[in-house]
Amino acid sequence: MTADTLDTTTGAAASEAATEIRTIRERIDEIDQALIDLWLERARLSQEVGRTRMASGGTRLVLSREREIVERFREALGADGTQVALLLLRAGRGPL
Numbered sequence: 001m002t003a004d005t006l007d008t009t010t011g012a013a014a015s016e017a018a019t020e021i022r023t024i025r026e027r028i029d030e031i032d033q034a035l036i037d038l039w040l041e042r043a044r045l046s047q048e049v050g051r052t053r054m055a056s057g058g059t060r061l062v063l064s065r066e067r068e069i070v071e072r073f074r075e076a077l078g079a080d081g082t083q084v085a086l087l088l089l090r091a092g093r094g095p096l
């Protein structure tokens with residue numbers, strides 16, 4: 001394989017690189033699936049907390065707790081962390 005015969009699925013120009021990329025992609029796919037599963041589990045748990053709290057006569061949301069979560073993600077991941085946390089929170093309790 002040479003630079004003018006790129007592997008179509010990996011985009012690599014050498015077969016060793018294509019093999020390495022395929023191996024790394026397997027782990028990336030595992031990580032993505034774990035993220036999806038955790039995302040969905042978190043949303044379900046968040047909804048359960050909301051239902052439990054409202055059934056007790058409490059509020060739907062607790063903004064101080066949401067601020068803590070946004071801050072945790074911002075500290076760990078920077079500005080992108082803020083965006084991830086906002087999407088994560090929305091997945092559980094819907095848009096504000």
Ligand SMILES: C=C(O[C@@H]1C=C(C(=O)O)C=C[C@H]1O)C(=O)O
Pocket residue numbers: 045046047049050060061062063065066069088089092093
């Ligand atoms: C899940 C909760 O309820 C809501 C959803 C939150 C979340 O998804 O993390 C956080 C705060 C609340 O607005 C909670 O209070 O823990």
